[in-house]
Amino acid sequence: SSNESAVDIAHVYRGTFVHSTDHTAVEILEDRLLGVDTEGKVYSICMEWSAYPCEGRRLVHFVVCSEFFMPGMVDTHIHASQYSYAGTALDLPLLQWLNTYTFPVEACYKDLEFARNVYTHVVKRTLRNGTTTACYFATIHTDASLLLGQIANDFGQRALVGKVCMDTNNFVPHYRETPEESHDETNRFISEMLKKKYPLVRPVVTPRFALSCSAALLGHLGEIAQNNHLHIQSHISETKEEVKLVKELFPDYDSYTDVYHKHNLLTDKTVMAHGCHLTDEELKLFREKGASVAHCPNSNISLCSGMLDARRVLNHKVKLGLGTDVAGGYSPSMLDAVRRTLDTSKALTIQDPQYQTLTFEEVFRLATLGGSQALSLDEHTGNFQVGKDFDALRVNPRGPKLLRSLGVVKSQVCSGSFFSPSLFPLPPSGDDRNIAEVYVAGKRVVPFVERP
Ligand code: GUN
Ligand code: FE
Incomplete structure (x- = not known):
């Protein structure tokens, strides 16, 4: 039904998160853990991932070189x-x-x-x-x-x-x-x-x-x-x-x-x-x-x-x-x-x-x-602030081979194992092929689940 909870188990996403705040047009949070509760809301976003209480939660790693999450x-x-x-x-x-x-x-x-x-x-x-x-x-x-x-x-x-x-x-x-x-x-x-x-x-x-x-x-x-x-x-x-x-x-x-x-x-x-x-x-x-x-x-x-x-x-x-x-x-x-x-x-x-x-x-x-x-919906969506719904895109700036250069604006895609802080990873000339997954209120909606 339309009222079921977004996900049946809390998820913790490990990866890089890029979003905007009132103070910063683009904030890049490298290798963080973002927790999403069963209502689909962000309940925490933190750095200390080794000390993170992941019991009873599904831990999903996205630390693939160059990938990142941005708000939907x-x-x-x-x-x-x-x-x-x-x-x-x-x-x-x-x-x-x-x-x-x-x-x-x-x-x-x-x-x-x-x-x-x-x-x-x-x-x-x-x-x-x-x-x-x-x-x-x-x-x-x-x-x-x-x-x-x-x-x-x-x-x-x-x-x-x-x-x-x-x-x-x-x-x-x-x-x-x-x-x-x-x-x-x-x-x-x-x-x-x-x-x-x-x-x-x-x-x-x-x-x-x-x-x-x-x-x-x-x-x-x-x-x-x-x-x-x-x-x-x-x-x-x-x-x-x-x-x-x-x-x-x-x-x-x-x-x-x-x-x-x-x-x-x-x-x-x-x-x-x-x-x-x-x-x-x-x-x-x-x-x-x-x-x-x-x-x-x-x-x-x-x-x-x-x-x-x-x-x-x-x-x-x-x-x-x-x-x-x-x-x-x-x-x-x-x-x-x-x-x-x-x-x-x-x-x-x-x-x-x-x-x-x-x-x-x-x-x-x-x-x-x-x-x-x-749209006066910023109480619910727009960035990864704790308490908002997890509306997110998992972006792969490399995408298919031909799109390799997409998303690299100011620096190299990878420096060492993660992003260089100077990287600005919005895909300016990317397209849907760079969007690996889409989440709304904690639920993965793309790739589509085929419905009868
Ligand atoms: N103004 C009134 N109706 C429309 C519409 O359908 N499209 C656009 N662009 N302008 C409009
Ligand atoms: Fe219009």
Whole structure:
């Protein structure tokens, strides 16, 4: 059942652990013992392994030269429903792209078998690529959205799942709800999802964006989120054209951010995707409310939407995570999001040599701890702090022969028997072949256990 304990016996992992803390972008803990209890939580991480009480616990050694554990990555924004066409249809700007490709595809999720097929693929693909936590958009269909939650639960992925809400769509009229439907179905989605008592999957209130929601609907959704203390996700200030249209559609509001704010949709459990064109005033409001931004660099470039100045967001002390934004972004891999984040920061540096480029270490933190904070899940995941769930990747930077050089940034893979302290082992050009195992809440979820 979904409620069984993560593992039936406490495990102790011996190996090198690499993670981020609030104080250090990358901390490398060489040859440690990390204890995971039967609830899947980290209960200790210590050095003195010879004196360690291992009785009654399964000791697992990973001291293979160059291997290490890192926290599972957090995809703060991904459209599970758009996975079916990822890597295609990137030739139009956002609003035309939505009308031409996205809405007609999303309408297909009325068909539960279609949904089951795509959702199974996306959950497996993201897990295999090291996404231990995903914040998903599904579609307007309640039953298919519930199915996505079930599939994430079955494969053991930590997930926030949103049934998309949209009551204005003039281009594909059959892919739209009435405000009442949207409101009622959101309530049904939430109550049915909560009834399942999935340990790692939660519902998230999901107005698609201001351009596809009436003010009445936004108000209802804000109320639902507030009454049930739920997460909220949406899109904001992705393109200049969108910002301009929001201004026309909501002339009485101070800003795009204010539209969400005035409908109680800007809270400390809100994550807004993109934010490329947010003003300083808007970022201040984000900071004040504790809302976060999901940086989706692949999508921002692929749809020519803009370039998020992530440094500016960090300087405003606004919580920031990374998102793949499949299928505006063509890659479902968080390692790709890491690379694109660095690319965007470097493109900004090309424009302005004074720009303070994001470091590799900072981006590693955004992909892990930053993402968990952006989703207000840092109590449970994001690093190897004692008390958090063991969400981890066992990384083999060498991987198959051709990937031998991956992960070696500053030094040699091995110096003596273990890492040299100067090694920075995030695989910048690695891929799923470098991810030997994936753990969520102490349970090994990759390689997949075949289910009947
Ligand atoms: N804005 C509203 N809907 C979407 C979507 O599906 N993808 C992206 N990238 N932006 C959006
Ligand atoms: Fe998106």
